[in-house]
Amino acid sequence: MGELLVVGSVALDSVKTPFGEVDEVVGGSATFFCTAASFFTDVQLVAVVGEDFSSDHLAVLARDRVDLTGLERKPGRTFRWKGEYSYKLNEAKTLDTQLNVFETFHPVIPESYRTPSQLFLANIDPELQMLVLEQVQRPSVVALDTMNFWIEGKIAGLRRVLKEADILIINDGEAQALGDNRNLVQVARIIQSWGPKTLIIKRGEYGVVMFHGGTMFALPAFPLDQLKDPTGAGDAFAGGFMGFLASAPTPDEASLRQAVVYGSVMASFAVQSFSTDRLAAVTQEEIAQRYEAFRELTTF
């Protein structure tokens, strides 16, 4: 049986929030994704780091169920991102981006990764997302993320990948930009007509709404009394979502809804610390407890 393959970024993040500040901690979409997914399934990582990525940094990625065969080390420096959040925690202000080795990232899928059961294409150039798809046997589920930069600059390439995708996971502003429409129900119909049967729209502190075929599912985010850093919440969501889905017998409506809850559970842990500190240390029991807390939060 194949595994869950993710292609994305590994970065060194410097982040300031009203609750603290960290310098060059391990971040990036693939990092948060793998950490969250590894609680549910085996994960294969494809990403690139520079020569400055230390053994301490590597230790953050190295987990029992994470295969690092596809982590390429290239001459140069690791991708760096510096950002700041105000009290309105759902909007990061980017202070500095240094793509470094990520700028020429050209994902090569190792031989042992070429029959994934599920594939998550994190937010990278749609042409690279397509390149990944061409290197693997068609997985049973292909999901992807993207961002306004590609929506504005590479819409044709993005539409080509979307045609091949089962699931698109993006935030509300991106969905509105992609569908060129403010109404999410109308946006969903437009995007679904382009390929992905399932559209998952992340709304930060307000939760998630999923459009799957003709159905809708909405889940509020878990109200927390302490948040530290929202960085990576969306990728932790995707990791929990895809990880659970990979462990489910079939990606049917019921599994997709449960996957949205597990994704939200992992995101709720991710925001409780900087980097993956809290997320990585969570226990299966804590995951089960928060899943039940979501049920209590939403049942009537």
Next chain:
Amino acid sequence: MGELLVVGSVALDSVKTPFGEVDEVVGGSATFFCTAASFFTDVQLVAVVGEDFSSDHLAVLARDRVDLTGLERKPGRTFRWKGEYSYKLNEAKTLDTQLNVFETFHPVIPESYRTPSQLFLANIDPELQMLVLEQVQRPSVVALDTMNFWIEGKIAGLRRVLKEADILIINDGEAQALGDNRNLVQVARIIQSWGPKTLIIKRGEYGVVMFHGGTMFALPAFPLDQLKDPTGAGDAFAGGFMGFLASAPTPDEASLRQAVVYGSVMASFAVQSFSTDRLAAVTQEEIAQRYEAFRELTTF
């Protein structure tokens, strides 16, 4: 048995949204509240209008289960509000406010209204809210709304009414201003310590979160493919919420949660037209159907 008493405003609204425009249609907090509540229980209205409030206007308020004994007609013009919404529908831009007869509103509770089972104090001066409380026998449930204007200008008076209240229903920005804190869980603890055991925070298109004692309940708003005018959504929510609660045997946790859903059902109809056009014309069957649609939307 007593009834549901509401004290609030009746206005003539001129509203422009991306989906149309209306001139001097019947609006105001008490109007939306009564219309929504009347599907669940008998409602007693206390409000003031001017000499220009026509029989056509009155016909909008006059409903089978709405008692208009407390609708005072005073010399002068009816309260007028003029506002505009951009595509970001959760923020109204006020273009003009003419308080007119509402400026000197001094609610007098008719004899026949003095033993209400439940009381909703819509958004008016906290001192007037207190004045209403003093005129009635203590109802089993007292709920109130307020706004930033009173939070900033009359906090002492507001704190006095809050001490007497069971339920506070406000939007998220108001809750954050009142609790002087961005975190809603912390805000809830602060406001609960001042009196109301139940805090309901409206988040516009994102739905509602309720803090009741030590529990939390969150409900997304219903994703609609057509919205016309968000004016009155919050008051229609309060009307559906209080109306259902008045019809429930006890205001326990289960009833409160169902009341939040019925409130959200009525709000979802209110935004589908200008004024109360859609809300007033809804059927019991449509209410039941949308309640079930909320269940499908949120169940996992």
